[in-house]
Amino acid sequence: MLLESVYEALQSAGITVEEVIGAEITVFVGEFLKDYMDSLMRDPDTFPPFDPQETDHDVQPNLALLGPPRPQHDGGYGLSCSIGLATPHQACQSLRAGEDEIAIVSYTNFMINPDIFVLMSSLGFLSVDSRSYAFHNRASGYGRGEGIGTIIVKLLRKPLETVT
Incomplete structure (x- = not known):
């Protein structure tokens, strides 16, 4: 799905x-x-021969990209849900620093593992009706969502230049 989103x-x-x-x-x-x-x-039987945490490894070889992979994980920094904001921020910082000319930026969240639902429910994180009512008196937790999104990021002075 990540490759499809990148495409x-x-x-x-x-x-x-x-x-x-x-x-x-x-x-x-x-x-x-x-x-x-x-x-x-x-x-x-499905244990992969590579590090499954590095989902960017799906994109790099399939498109024969030469830029360095830069996976963005929570890494113990307490980013949690905000990793979706931290990832494009890191990409923009990399562009501004001249480390990269162009970046493919993706965020994924798939709800495959039932264990996390059990844990989050037992901690009272999840809404009883699977809906989020932020800052409302009906709020009882949050409703999880899943999906994937990808953007292509370049510096403003380079948007019309071809890829090099």
């Missing part, structure tokens, strides 16, 4: 796959939880 973002940006193959493009992927990794770890 659609490239299309929306007017960039063809042929233009990015072998290009210096950095991939930033932020993930809230590691449900996918946890599901792989449960079965020795």
